[in-house]
Amino acid sequence: MKNELKKYLERFIELSDKESDMALQFFEYQKFPKHTLILRSGDICSFEAYIKRGCAREFFTDHKGNEHTVEFAVEDWWISEINSFENKVPSQVSIETLEETEILFLSLESKKELLEAVPSVERMFRIMMQRHVHVLKKRLLQNMSRNAMDRYLTFLEQYPTVVQRVPQYHIASYLGISQEFLSKLRKRAHQ
């Protein structure tokens, strides 16, 4: 049942049979029909999900009601909203299955216990997160635009000290807009 996950773990870390059996015990198997919402935006994400078979997507709905797909996950990928999961805050995104999908779920409690029981699994999660950073960055490089005011306000929130410290053209470039448009946004934001 959990053979795929065992092989997956062994790609990243060395595990004795005893350790991998122990690790797998913390995961819970579930099978879902196509189009099951396994995370609803606004809820707290209670899992990191390893896809054993099938396909899922993560999406969000913007303020105009349009849906945007953020990521897909197929066999051997993980899907979760990590900030919601780790910090128990409401998720901005939803996750749904697109096919009949078999998942191995890890809850926050089980993850803690797993990392206590088999500390080397920490490395697998670290590397998995690095890959996720890489995938997201690649996607980001290709996607720079839209909703400039929202992006500007988020920028101020995320980098409150940067706005005074770097030239405006770098900020415009971060936001994917012209300097002229940035100064319009600034005026509007501070009105």
Place this chain on the structure above:
Amino acid sequence: MKNELKKYLERFIELSDKESDMALQFFEYQKFPKHTLILRSGDICSFEAYIKRGCAREFFTDHKGNEHTVEFAVEDWWISEINSFENKVPSQVSIETLEETEILFLSLESKKELLEAVPSVERMFRIMMQRHVHVLKKRLLQNMSRNAMDRYLTFLEQYPTVVQRVPQYHIASYLGISQEFLSKLRKRAHQ
């Protein structure tokens, strides 16, 4: 000299004084004037950099020659191109200082030795990467558009099996374009 990093590590993991002294030995301190290119796109990223003081930005130059800022990093942030660093492949992005900047650098070799010497640091890296995933995802949610053909080709490369398995409107939504535009792209890509 390395007090900030010590405090930073202690936010994530419990370390004895001996362990944190040991950990800090693997980092190399360097100070740069404003506007120093510490990573040039096309080169292999040789570091994960902890910003002790100052400000840096990561940027890339598109095929039209336009620069896009991907991220900023200020005190207590890390900056690196993790895929280039871990897999020794050329970086797509460049990194430059925007102010006089003091950095604690970790090389790949030192990172390996550090993780051997102080295994609990693995947790710090895992959590740091999770935060990075969160920041990138937030930024991505606000940035969906532009260069649709490039995005489509990357999508095919990244998810070769997905294109046959999910409805076209989900793929259009992932790419941030209409279904009509997607079918135009498909025709053009397969010509």
